[in-house]
Amino acid sequence: MQLQTYYLACALLSLLILYGISLMSKVETAVKGNYLNSIAVTLAIIITIIYFDIFPQKSVLYVILVCMAIGVIIGLYLTKKVEMIQMPQLVALLNGIGGAASLIVGGCTIFVASSKFESITSIIALIIGTITLTGSLIAAAKLSNRISVKPIIWKFHQTIIVISIIILLIIITSFIIINNLPILLLAVITFILSGLLGIAIVIRVGGADMPITISLLNSFSGVAGSICGMAIGDILLVSVGGIVGASGLILTQIMCKSMNSSILKIFQGKTTTKNSVEEESVIVRNDNNEDVKDDKEVEKKSTEKELTAYEVLSQAKKVIIVPGYGMALAQAQHLVKQLADALEGNGAEVKYAIHPVAGRMPGHMNVLLCEVDIEYEKLYEMDDINDEFSSCDVCIVVGANDVLNPAAREAEGTPIYGMPILNVDQSKYIIFCNYDLKPGYAGIENPLYKRKNNVSLLLGDASETLQSLLNELNEELKEKVE
Amino acid sequence: MSSVVLVLIFIVATLCGYKLIKNVPSLLHTPLMSGMNALSGITILGGITTVSVIANKYNLLLSSIFGGLAIILAMVNVAGGFGVTHRMLKMFDKKGAK
Incomplete structure (x- = not known):
């Protein structure tokens, strides 16, 4: 496929998805919007396979098709099985799965990165993807009552969070400054710390603040995908991820405003206090x-x-x-x-x-x-x-x-x-x-x-x-x- | 693709999405979220790229394990997200038709 054709196709698909989303703002047209989005994603997959010239590489193609089939089967099974009452934990779980996909792509791209921009974005994708994964898993467990919905606070909770963030920032900076880093080691450390960070942040959130938490994780799953797209240079991934990130951000804002609260307050677990009236x-x-x-x-x-x-x-x-x-x-x-x-x-x-x-x-x-x-x-x-x-x-x-x-x-x-x-x-x-x-x-x-x-x-x-x-x-x- | 262009695309897409999604009423926020879940499954494109890149640079087994897993996960997101969104929206729309 020619480069121009590919760019044109990406632009058209992005517009198609934006149009689909605009249809989702009214009940009467929302079903159509959803169809449109699903068609756009399917087309995006086909175009990407053509663009990377995968059709002649039979073994790679088979791997992709088989994996897609497995994913579709699991996805449709979830669709059939889930009850409306379980919707919050399903959305949380899907956020996490999206994060997991980004973390794998980001993690793999670190090893094949050919420029600074690629290695930095892939390590950031790894971080955000992992935070989304572990955070969403905790949120889903809380929503399905597998762990207590009350805020759980560890000893040195704040210290753990602050230290993890500092080390992660150091790792990102070192990717900017230093060449020839021990990539595997750093990737593993990043993965562990981000995972810990995701757990630490969400486990401290209580049940009533879940709407905000889910919205934010929703946003994260999009941003993770988008940064992944930057790492591998995929325009569609960047734009669609950005749209998803924006959607989650809007919902987070609405939820915060409706609770007269801020994200920072909620993730510091400051909402439950003693009775003062x-x-x-x-x-x-x-x-x-x-x-x-x-x-x-x-x-x-x-x-x-x-x-x-x-x-x-x-x-x-x-x-x-x-x-x-x-x-x-x-x-x-x-x-x-x-x-x-x-x-x-x-x-x-x-x-x-x-x-x-x-x-x-x-x-x-x-x-x-x-x-x-x-x-x-x-x-x-x-x-x-x-x-x-x-x-x-x-x-x-x-x-x-x-x-x-x-x-x-x-x-x-x-x-x-x-x-x-x-x-x-x-x-x-x-x-x-x-x-x-x-x-x-x-x-x-x-x-x-x-x-x-x-x-x-x-x-x-x-x-x-x-x-x-x-x-x-x-x-x-x-x-x-x- | 130059990095500046990619960052620009990100910003433009985010702003467009922000404008459009602001119009979605709170009635439809849950379907919106699950729809966005489905769209975030677009990471599957990254999975596909990863499989082909790693298969060429290292070997097929390695690429199948990691890239394959990414594809499976992203596809669960796509299929599950769109499926559940469709179920919910039909539930809403049925009432509108009455």
């Missing part, structure tokens, strides 16, 4: 809850209150449902849909308010709710629905806490202070279907739990509490008809 919540505490000492008693109280919960629901004209990670954990999305159907059958308007960081990855709640046939038009972003809480009759919170904790507005100095929240506190009546009354991940008590009137706390597994709520509502509605 305790005093305030004592003042808010009212007669009704004075003797509450443990969850069981609260539960007893809540069963008394339940009487009113479904009565209120049966009269509601406008209901907003706020889902959170608790809904995913309890697999309660089907019941949410049934409850919404019952309410709509009763003439109520049902909307869903989705906080950007609800769940464990960007868009997590949307996927779960769409899976159970809830129309996506009813899913509202925070800014679009926040003004409607004051006009809704009932707000049903399913396994969400920090994203609606009013303490974020007032309690200065707490981790969630300044974080934009859903204005659940403005609604006329709130039903909580939460597991317990413990402060959320941020460690801040929710003053809404202590509110005197118009709050109903249904504690326990969201599936069970929603089921009982649904049963009672159905009976109430039946009586009404009779």
Whole structure:
């Protein structure tokens, strides 16, 4: 293939991919965009094989084709097998696999590099690829509960991170200054240190900060690929990797903004702190809850209150449902849909308010709710629905806490202070279907739990509490008809 | 390919991607991420290059082990990423058609 033809093809394919991505910004065209992207990648593979003149080298060609076939089989198997609930860990895992591919390519290229630029970029690709791999594996393990979702902090954690970074920087610099380095040794050291760095950074991140972590690793997997492309001089790899990196970066920014946090804070494990609004919540505490000492008693109280919960629901004209990670954990999305159907059958308007960081990855709640046939038009972003809480009759919170904790507005100095929240506190009546009354991940008590009137706390597994709520509502509605 | 051009391509692609992806609503963020997973499988091009370069410079076995592994991993990304994205998007779109 001629060089010009190859460059032209690369440029066209990059444009095709950009067009595919722009199609992915609307639900109606997104499927098409995805097809387009997959076609573009397939074409890119074919063009690369032709450009490197691999067709005549039969043995090399066979190796490539067999490996591709194996990859496709594994990939399609994953596609078929995975459930929507496992999506966060799958995305994390795929990030890691992408990182692993870059680390291998980067690692191999170091040995065949013919210029300084090539050897430096390949060592950087090796570093970023390895960090992405180990970081994503830890994230996937955390998301599937194989290791604790709580931040794990080692002795000398910060020291380990700082020293690794310094040594890695020294290695990169030495590639710039010195010729004839012991490449194999340095590559192995780089691999080990970057791997350690990836683990050290992600293991200190807690569950609620996972959306940011996944987004950032997503970005890394793209950047790793892009730098790999620089090392081997592949334009397509550089451009597509850059696009992926940008996408991850945008998501990271959105997530950070929605949590009023910064990447640095999160990767320093600084988000869980002790409860500093305790005093305030004592003042808010009212007669009704004075003797509450443990969850069981609260539960007893809540069963008394339940009487009113479904009565209120049966009269509601406008209901907003706020889902959170608790809904995913309890697999309660089907019941949410049934409850919404019952309410709509009763003439109520049902909307869903989705906080950007609800769940464990960007868009997590949307996927779960769409899976159970809830129309996506009813899913509202925070800014679009926040003004409607004051006009809704009932707000049903399913396994969400920090994203609606009013303490974020007032309690200065707490981790969630300044974080934009859903204005659940403005609604006329709130039903909580939460597991317990413990402060959320941020460690801040929710003053809404202590509110005197118009709050109903249904504690326990969201599936069970929603089921009982649904049963009672159905009976109430039946009586009404009779 | 000169290194300056490559870095320039990186910058331009990142900026274009940034502009376009900003328009994706949060509703579609999960499919976007898995779609990007699939695209990051473009590293397969690097795998292919590695196989051919190492096969020529060292030997086929070495290139098959490393390059082959890279190709398998990247292909898992491509196939798995696009497959899962398709599944999710169809889930969304089905509701739109109703």
